[in-house]
Amino acid sequence: MITLLRHFPEEIEADILRYYPGQDVAHWWQGVLSSRRLALMIEHLPEDSATWKARRDDRWGELLHIMAYLADNVAFLRADAQKIGGVENPMKPERLPRPGDEETVENAREVSKSLHDHLLRNQEKPEAKN
Secondary structure: OHHHHHOOOOHHHHHHHHHHHOOOHHHOOOOOOOOHHHHHHHHHOOOHHHHHHHOOOOOOOOHHHHHHHHHHHHHHHHHHHHHHHHOOOOOOOOOOOOOHHHHHHHHHHHHHHEEEEEEEHHOOOHHHOO
16 A cells, blocks of 8 residues: 555545545644545545556546547448448548557557568578588
């Protein structure tokens, strides 16, 4: 719990104030709130709380990810329906961007480049025939 308070002090304070009216992290520092109770309060914060988002390093909660997934699927289904229906210029939807997509794209580039370099270094060299 101390580690969480060190890493996410503002998020925990905001969540305690939001989800537990009348409670404050300051009560723990003052000895009014037990460590056990504060730990329970933190552990049982909703998934979309600031603390959990920070712990996951994600600005979105599960619900927003599900909504983006559904929106993507609806857009792709509409595009498929337009193609089947013979629409001349059917829509061309793209996946909605999610938090972390930039890192994922950059990581994919690095992995692809390292694989490419590895393959070039280890190409089979033709064996000399006697």
